[in-house]
Amino acid sequence: MDCEKVCEQICSYLDNEMDEQSKKTFEEHIATCEKCSYELNTCSCIKSRVQKGLKSIKAPNFLKQKISLVLQNAHNYRDSGIPTLDLIKWGTHVAQLYNNKSDLPEVLIPYILKGLEENEKCLWVTSDISVSEAQKAIIDFSPDTEKYLNNGQLEILFYKDWYLAKGQFNAKNVIDSAFNKYQDAISNGYSGLRAIGTTQWLNMDDWNILLDLEALLDKSISNEKILLICTYQQDKCGEKKIADIMNHHKYVLFKSNGLWELKKSCMG
């Protein structure tokens, strides 16, 4: 047995992963080779130091009760379809900050597809991309989606037909329409409403109206079977507006180094 091979096997020996025959051959070599014996000793010191340093730390007492309680309410959690966001409770209000309109489908399509799979009514209100572009994007991603567009489980609307359907943009009109949609969804046997809102079309002078709407939405959906993602174009929002967004949503999704990351707001 040569020394190089023995060195490669040191971990297996220390971790008790060797069969009896290999162990015997290994030990015979170690007994006669000073260099390999030294390597074994060093590796063994590291392993025992790591084991000693990584000693088990007891979980805080409240954690078991807390998790037990969460499990009791498991039916209130939905799969967001977005790995970074994972499972979220009904009533969760999320903001997505994006730079290019190509960022939108990365988050919104898996979110919608998961909702359709979980028997939720899905409503996507768009302004950055047209309704037909949104439909094409989602069908290209999952051809099966066409049937949901046809049977009405998935509805894609242009912002004018949603935010301005009753004339002027105001918070109350939007909330009323949203709750009508929600009631319809429940009476049609869906498990809830999964929605996407858009803000890109708004004149930033309307920021305060938008904040009124976000505050009202946040309050009114919190105990309902509704999930909502509001999309914000990041370069239209300065620091102050980003802080406002943080204050009105439980989570904010943003892109960093090409990956979607999550910030939990202080409301979370």
Next chain:
Amino acid sequence: MCELNKQKEFEELALPYMDSFYSSALRMTRNEAEAEDLLQDAYLRAYRFFDKFQKGTNFRAWLFKIIRNVYINKYRKDAKVPQMMDVSDAEAIGSLSDTDTPENIIFDKLLDDDLTKALDALPDDFKMTLIMSDLEGFSYKEISEILDCPIGTVMSRLHRGRKILRHILIDYAKNMGYIKG
């Protein structure tokens, strides 16, 4: 299965591992609040998919795999940022022939904080493999199933991870004056 029985069965299986998994979660996130959130998210996810768990197979490894996946998707920061350390450089370690002090005595003088720092400096995959082997005591086969990689990769990560750790710890020991530089 009724919901109450499902929860009872799940808790009986999963809660006893919480202490040990909390330690791992803490090593992964380096933050108590995040370790608690990570376990809560992972236990909830495992519970939702409990129907998919094949009875009689390895529940502990199944649950740990979920914890690791939730960690990677939701909690790991700078996930794809290349590690600062050049692994091959670190592996080319010098010998300790200039000292007669056995390494176990030198390493014992170092604080647990030094060890934590050294572990955190390892590439994430190496650190995770060491946690699974030396903290959780998973076998190579279990680790390879959790990580979805060949056993050879597990062996190589442990081998290289321990070598790099040794290098870092020796540097600490030199800085502390336990070994002549």
